[in-house]
Amino acid sequence: xxxxxxxxxxxxxxxxxxxxxxxxxxxxxxxxxxxxxxxxxxxxxxxxxxxxxxxxxxxxxxxxxxxxxxxxxxxxxxxxxxxxxxxxxxxxxxxxxxxxxxxxxxxxxxxxxxxxxxxxxxxxxxxxxxxxxxxxxxxxxxxxxxxxxxxxxxxxxxxxxxxxxxxxxxxxxxxxxxxxxxxxxxxxxxxxxxxxxxxxxxxxxxxxxxxxxxxxxxxxxxxxxxxxxxxxxxxxxxxxxxxxxxx
Amino acid sequence: xxxxxxxxxxxxxxxxxxxxxxxxxxxxxxxxxxxxxxxxxxxxxxxxxxxxxxxxxxxxxxxxxxxxxxxxxxxxxxxxxxxxxxxxxxxxxxxxxxxxxxxxxxxxxxxxxxxxxxxxxxxxxxxxxxxxxxxxxxxxxxxxxxxxxxxxxxxxx
Amino acid sequence: xxxxxxxxxxxxxxxxxxxxxxxxxxxxxxxxxxxxxxxxxxxxxxxxxxxxxxxxxxxx
Numbered sequence: 001x002x003x004x005x006x007x008x009x010x011x012x013x014x015x016x017x018x019x020x021x022x023x024x025x026x027x028x029x030x031x032x033x034x035x036x037x038x039x040x041x042x043x044x045x046x047x048x049x050x051x052x053x054x055x056x057x058x059x060x061x062x063x064x065x066x067x068x069x070x071x072x073x074x075x076x077x078x079x080x081x082x083x084x085x086x087x088x089x090x091x092x093x094x095x096x097x098x099x100x101x102x103x104x105x106x107x108x109x110x111x112x113x114x115x116x117x118x119x120x121x122x123x124x125x126x127x128x129x130x131x132x133x134x135x136x137x138x139x140x141x142x143x144x145x146x147x148x149x150x151x152x153x154x155x156x157x158x159x160x161x162x163x164x165x166x167x168x169x170x171x172x173x174x175x176x177x178x179x180x181x182x183x184x185x186x187x188x189x190x191x192x193x194x195x196x197x198x199x200x201x202x203x204x205x206x207x208x209x210x211x212x213x214x215x216x217x218x219x220x221x222x223x224x225x226x227x228x229x230x231x232x233x234x235x236x237x238x239x240x241x242x243x244x245x246x247x
Numbered sequence: 248x249x250x251x252x253x254x255x256x257x258x259x260x261x262x263x264x265x266x267x268x269x270x271x272x273x274x275x276x277x278x279x280x281x282x283x284x285x286x287x288x289x290x291x292x293x294x295x296x297x298x299x300x301x302x303x304x305x306x307x308x309x310x311x312x313x314x315x316x317x318x319x320x321x322x323x324x325x326x327x328x329x330x331x332x333x334x335x336x337x338x339x340x341x342x343x344x345x346x347x348x349x350x351x352x353x354x355x356x357x358x359x360x361x362x363x364x365x366x367x368x369x370x371x372x373x374x375x376x377x378x379x380x381x382x383x384x385x386x387x388x389x390x391x392x393x394x395x396x397x398x399x400x401x402x403x404x
Numbered sequence: 405x406x407x408x409x410x411x412x413x414x415x416x417x418x419x420x421x422x423x424x425x426x427x428x429x430x431x432x433x434x435x436x437x438x439x440x441x442x443x444x445x446x447x448x449x450x451x452x453x454x455x456x457x458x459x460x461x462x463x464x
Contacts, residue, residue: 041422042408045377049343052412054375059425083255098435102428110421117417120341120368124351126283164263168270180281181304183351188373198376215429222436226443233450242451247444 009086011228012237018221025221029214036207044201056114058205062212064107067135068170070100070216074142075167078160088224090156091231093163094146095223099216101139108132119183127176128184131169138166284351291330295356303332303362304351304370312346325352325362336364343369 040058047054077093080086111129112122123129142159149155177186189195195202229247232238241247274281284304285295295301303325311324320337323346334352344350349370354363376384411418 045379046412047375048378048381049371050375051342051414053342053414053417055411055418056421057375059421063425079259082259083252099432102432106425106428109424113417113421113424117414118341118343118369118371120344120366124283124368127281161262164259165266167263168267172270172274180278180283181286182283183368183370185371185373188375196372196374198380200377201375215432219432219436223439226436226439229443229447233447234454238447239451239454242447247447 009088011088011091011232012235014088015225015228018225022218022221025214026218029211029218032207032211032214036204036211040204040208044204045198047201050118053114053117054201056110057201058208060107060110060114061205062209063103063110064132065209066212066216067100067104067107067132068173069213070096070103071135071138071163071167071170074100074163075170078163081156082160082164087231090160091224091227092220093160094156095220095227096216097139097143097146099219101136101143103212103216104132104136104139108136115183121183124183126182126184127180128173128182131173131176134169135166135173138162138169142166287325287327287330287332290332290356290362298355300353300355300365302351302353303334304349305332307344307346307348307350309346325350332362333360334362334364334367336367338365338367340367341369343371 036058041055044055046052074093074096077089077096080089081093108129111132115124116122142162145159145162146152146155149158176182177184188197189202189205197205229238238247284302287303287305289295290303295303305325305327308324308326308331311322313322314320315322317337320335321340322333322335325332325334334354336352336354344367349372351368351370352362352364353366353368357363409415409419
């Protein structure tokens with residue numbers, strides 16, 4: 001187990017592994033997004049209450065899920081970086097942050113565009129919306145903190161601590177609709193319950209959600225590889241591959 | 248695991264635990280402030296800020312929506328199935344506003360105990376289904392109401 | 405088709421949401437590609453500098 005862990009932690013091995021699996025993930029991602037989009041926009045039936053406006057769910061919910069998933073990845077990597085000082089974990093966290101911020105922005109913006117016609121307001125300071133906004137600030141703070149330090153290792157440490165402190169916000173976002181009364185409705189899909197969304201609408205949603213996750217992975221792998229190249233530019237394996245024109 | 252790493256791991260774990268604990272305490276203290284709205288029961292118990300604007304949330308009671316003659320003013324009853332609050336609102340209602348739906352209204356209580364709303368928002372539930380399915384569910388529920396022993400009799404036969 | 409584009413009267417909200425998502429995701433992809441190019445160029449530059457230095461040393 002530990003041997004496997006160490007081998008993966010080697011930047012060279014990760015570079016090679018990501019190189020092999022990224023194209024496959026990209027193809028799968030494109031298929032899922034295309035089919036999910038078609039089934040969500042065209043095939044899925046109209047909602048009995050919200051009419052066609054509910055179709056925003058197909059971008060809103062995947063974005064919202066990813067905004068929290070990416071944060072969990074960053075927090076997990078930050079813990080590994082702080083304890084084991086693993087460089088790869090820090091690079092993955094750094095590569096993920098802008099995408100997490102983008103997904104959070106999308107969740108807020110599409111939610112607002114959905115709230116206006118259905119609730120009658122673009123924004124309400126309820127617990128769900130506010131905690132998601134705090135998540136956006138956490139991402140921005142994380143990136144700003146990294147950039148603020150001259151010494152990149154010190155910046156990485158400070159940002160990792162911020163990411164770990166901010167992780168308490170994740171359960172708050174998730175449970176906000178149960179703990180407090182909010183304008184936002186409770187979750188439609190929870191692990192231990194039958195979903196309160198019709199199967200014909202659920203399948204495209206799950207396809208889009210998986211598509212978004214793969215989209216994140218593909219881009220995260222690509223960015224992680226770029227960052228590995230920059231950091232390892234003077235090592236012999238990078239030099240050799242550069243010579244063979246095979247980066 | 249070497250002792251130095253173990254120490255770091257404990258440190259990181261303790262940090263997250265302390266922040267989580269602090270957050271829990273903080274959220275507990277501000278619990279009522281985090282609530283978006285008061286319920287009709289809280290309004291009836293006089294827990295709302297007197298004379299100030301506040302939000303009240305609940306269900307629009309069945310057969311309670313009445314349009315006044317000016318065509319813009321609407322009166323309805325907000326209920327949490329324990330207490331009722333009469334609401335008056337002049338303005339455009341959101342698309343989802345209807346009897347039996349959840350709603351959050353912003354406004355003030357007047358002398359007669361009527362909640363004069365300046366804004367009415369609609370809440371929707373977490374259910375998504377095609378209209379035909381909703382109709383079928385409604386029919387099934389109606390049938391059950393009409394013949395409460397219907398399904399049992401079939402089994403007993 | 406017209407009916408599809410109208411989205412039951414919610415065209416503005418639905419299409420803005422999907423459009424915004426498309427724009428942001430395209431930006432993510434383009435920036436990933438840009439970062440990769442930058443990294444490759446930087447590696448090549450550094451390799452060229454190193455080779456030059458090595459050549460100079462040899463010729464001395």
